[in-house]
């Protein structure tokens with residue numbers, strides 16, 4: 496159902512570089528383990544990047560946008576038109592992720608992977624099989640060819656970014672209604688009830704959240720996705736979104752090129768969960784950033800075995816949480832590469 500490349504194995508971690516990084520951390524002028532999880536970040540990157548000098552200098556940001564038919568069920572606090580308006584705002588430089596990209600020195604590409612826009616928007620790459628998904632409370636959100644197209648859209652975006660020789664990638668999303676879509680995907684993949692995973696998104700109240708959960712649970716039982724055994728392909732096609740499928744494809748395509756992705760909030764994490772289910776060999780390339788305020792994020796991160804670096808009650812998406820965590824990853828690399836060893840600094844090490 497999906498293009499064959501989706502299932503092709505990603506390269507493995509270099510154990511030699513990983514072990515060299517572990518050994519170096521033990522020689523740096525600090526008590527063993529004193530830099531906590533920043534040590535792990537540098538060690539993981541060294542193995543993934545096959546280098547003794549892990550880097551997070553060049554980090555392009557790609558934001559994928561899509562609209563969601565499920566919005567007809569009243570699941571978001573904001574109107575659907577916000578998706579298209581925000582795409583122009585990204586391109587004009589006024590969105591949170593636009594500001595963060597400038598501060599970080601990152602390029603920002605916006606891809607219309609499936610918004611309702613009828614014609615191309617200036618400054619944005621249009622790469623979509625249709626305008627918006629179908630309402631999954633009524634029918635399947637996507638057809639098989641539409642889902643496949645979205646994966647290829649993600650792969651094409653990664654191919655463009657790869658020309659910049661990135662050290663890492665940040666992927667973000669924009670799509671009114673996509674916390675409902677993501678919660679539906681996660682509930683299906685994890686086999687939990689929607690009530691455990693649906694959050695308040697852009698800010699629906701308690702009654703709105705309960706309504707969201709009900710819409711998801713009803714749809715999952717209507718489509719037969721509550722029983723264990725639904726494939727990630729079937730889940731993505733039935734209750735998925737075009738920008739989420741594009742991110743899923745982009746994560747896998749990046750990992751296949753040995754490019755790790757800094758995983759953003761709830762929505763990108765759900766795309767990462769689907770990616771890891773489709774192609775488990777991409778799992779080591781999923782790097783932690785933050786834990787968002789969205790209720791289901793903790794569960795999804797746990798399923799991915801990802802421990803977030805920070806938890807700042809962000810609930811924005813757009814790749815903003817990953818962008819905000821990037822300076823920590825850069826500092827982890829700088830410490831790993833730049834600190835003196837006990838021998839170099841003539842500092843006595845702990846007795847063996």
Ligand SMILES: Cc1cc2ncn([C@H]3O[C@H](COP(=O)(O)O)[C@@H](O)[C@H]3O)c2cc1C
Pocket residue numbers: 570571572573577581668669670671672673674675695696697698699811812813
């Ligand atoms: C102005 C504005 C900018 C945003 N940027 C990201 N989102 C975030 O909110 C949306 C998901 O929440 P829900 O499922 O409740 O609609 C997504 O577009 C997500 O990227 C935004 C939302 C709004 C309103």
Ligand SMILES: O=C(O)c1cccnc1
Pocket residue numbers: 674695696697759760761762763787788789792809810811812813
């Ligand atoms: O965690 C996220 O990515 C998120 C949460 C709420 C709204 N938009 C995005």
